[in-house]
Amino acid sequence: MSLVKYEILNKVAEMKSFTKAADVLGLTQSAVSHAITGLESEFGFSLIHRNRSGVTLTREGEEMLVTIRKVLYFNEKVHQEAAGITGLIKGTLKIGVFTSVSANWLPDILKIMENRYPYLRIELIEGDYLEIEQWLLSGEIDCGFINMEHSDQFNVIPLKKDRLLCIVSNESSLYHHASVRFEDLEKEPFIMPAYGGYHDVKRLFEENGIQPAVRFELMEERAIMSMVAHHLGVSILPEMVLDPLLPELRAIPLETDSYRSIGLATRYALSPAAEKFAQITQSWVTNN
Template structure:
């Protein structure tokens, strides 16, 4: 069977459109449709249900998508290993990340990757911790930033300790403190982060048996800071996500010196491009931290 048919099916499943998938692959809509029909005929079952509302993978299609991803990953790894033997690093590198990493680290790291390894095409997919883990398990990405993995299917390398800080406005009685004891968080309304996956803030609060008065739960950190700015509560956030805070808001260290551990997670076997990325990232972080 043609690997190109697998690539076509994978792109259609990713994009959800024959026409758009064809545009990205340089094919007509008719050619894409014919390739999918040919695959379905070879396999003996329908993989994509077509209706006036669009395209949807069948249950069998979902199963085959997972298998086809593995085939395409093996093909990509084969190409990269051959190039690596010839002294060249090239191929596709797919990275799963969350907003603070995308903002603070990746622009510099990608720039360095492109300078040192111009043959590597980098693709970025954002999500929360849970989504990044799922993308890694499903083979959508080659490596991903996580706080701590819940699966033993990954290799997890800790790379950065990110302080958790108490965020308060000048309306809080904690505002003038140099350090905030984590038990003091119980005294005011709390705005909780609502990440999917392991929530570092909830984990730390549970560790110290802190009973918070949760007023709101929000996913967007900038919205949480805005709530704090308007005196609607206090919160705890990782230092890395904080940029310029409003004039009446402070980020105060916790007396317990709490932090989240950021690491890079991969499958057990990694490609040469992934290895080069991780080496460059850890080297940059080492130099970056020493210069702070």
């Protein structure tokens, strides 16, 4: 079995389009369609639902893709290890990231990787905590930054405890407080960060028996800060996302130190490229 057909199915699943997959792979659309039809004939069942809005995997296709991605991963690992024997790190490394990591850490880390391993191609896929964990489990990425170490299905390298702070505007009654009590937050309209997976802010409220008056839920941190700056409520955000902080805002510590724990989650069978990335990332975060 040629791995080319596996690579085509994987790319069609990622792009949700025959045309886009063909463009990325440098193939014709008919070649992509022929490869998928060939796989379906070999397996004896349909892999793809075809409709006007695009393509999606069948249930059987989703099951097969998990194993196919493992085959592709270990094929990539074999080639990386062979290159390593000759003193090279090359191939492709796919990394799951969320916004604050890609903005604050990755420019320097990727520059180091680029300088040391010029033959390595790195792909970044941005999502929230839950999406990154799902991509790791499905084999879509090689490693990814996550919030918590609560899964035994992959290894997690602890990187940073990122302090959670209350963000208020200069018109808020909390603006001049040295710290913010959780019960104070019940008296203010609250703008809730929205993302999938382990949720630090909701956990804090649950642990302290607080029911905030949630006015909006937003995913983008800059949008949350803009809402707060326009006196529409208060919020809680990680310290990493607050640079720069708008002049009309103040970041105030909570009454008890609260953090999100950022780690780099990897497969247990690390490829040489993923191993180098993990080492460089851990070193850079420790020294910065």
